[in-house]
Amino acid sequence: MNQYKKNIKSLIKNKYKEADYHNKKFLSDFRNFREFFRKKITRKSTSIQINEKMDKTLIELKRYYQNKEFNNKRIESFYKKFEVNLKLKQIYDKKFFLLTKKETSYQSYIYLGHLVIRLKTIDIFQKLNIILKILDKLCLSNNKYEYYDSSLLIKLIQIEQNLILKILK
Numbered sequence: 001m002n003q004y005k006k007n008i009k010s011l012i013k014n015k016y017k018e019a020d021y022h023n024k025k026f027l028s029d030f031r032n033f034r035e036f037f038r039k040k041i042t043r044k045s046t047s048i049q050i051n052e053k054m055d056k057t058l059i060e061l062k063r064y065y066q067n068k069e070f071n072n073k074r075i076e077s078f079y080k081k082f083e084v085n086l087k088l089k090q091i092y093d094k095k096f097f098l099l100t101k102k103e104t105s106y107q108s109y110i111y112l113g114h115l116v117i118r119l120k121t122i123d124i125f126q127k128l129n130i131i132l133k134i135l136d137k138l139c140l141s142n143n144k145y146e147y148y149d150s151s152l153l154i155k156l157i158q159i160e161q162n163l164i165l166k167i168l169k
Contacts, residue, residue, distance in 0.1 A: 003025075038157050079116055
């Protein structure tokens with residue numbers, strides 16, 4: 001389990017460049033670690049309220065998630081920002097220029113994962129790729145578990161598993 005965590009830390013540091021996913025040991029470590037992560041989140045049934053006032057990214061993603069209608073272009077912009085930087089910031093303007101250097105709440109990434117699934121402009125591989133990266137990022141932040149909405153996170157893990165199964169078929 002620690003080996004997977006160590007591998008992911010180095011992959012995130014290198015922004016997933018030169019990653020070797022074909023190693024059988026890596027894949028078994030991946031499965032074991034995801035199961036461990038799911039159990040750990042399941043045990044943490046409560047979540048702490050986050051101060052959303054300063055986190056405009058969280059507010060926007062949460063609003064899009066709760067509404068059936070959302071701005072596809074804006075979600076795609078969040079998607080692209082995360083793909084490139086592997087993190088999102090708290091405040092962006094309408095043209096997606098950075099207004100603060102402070103990183104957004106981890107809950108924002110969970111909402112982003114659920115919103116990306118709804119996009120019709122990206123294919124199944126891109127959806128799986130972003131969800132894998134989001135879950136890897138969330139797995140590494142042990143001290144932030146209490147700030148996750150555990151039910152949404154477990155749903156995101158299930159979506160990841162479903163996408164993997166679809167690709168394998």
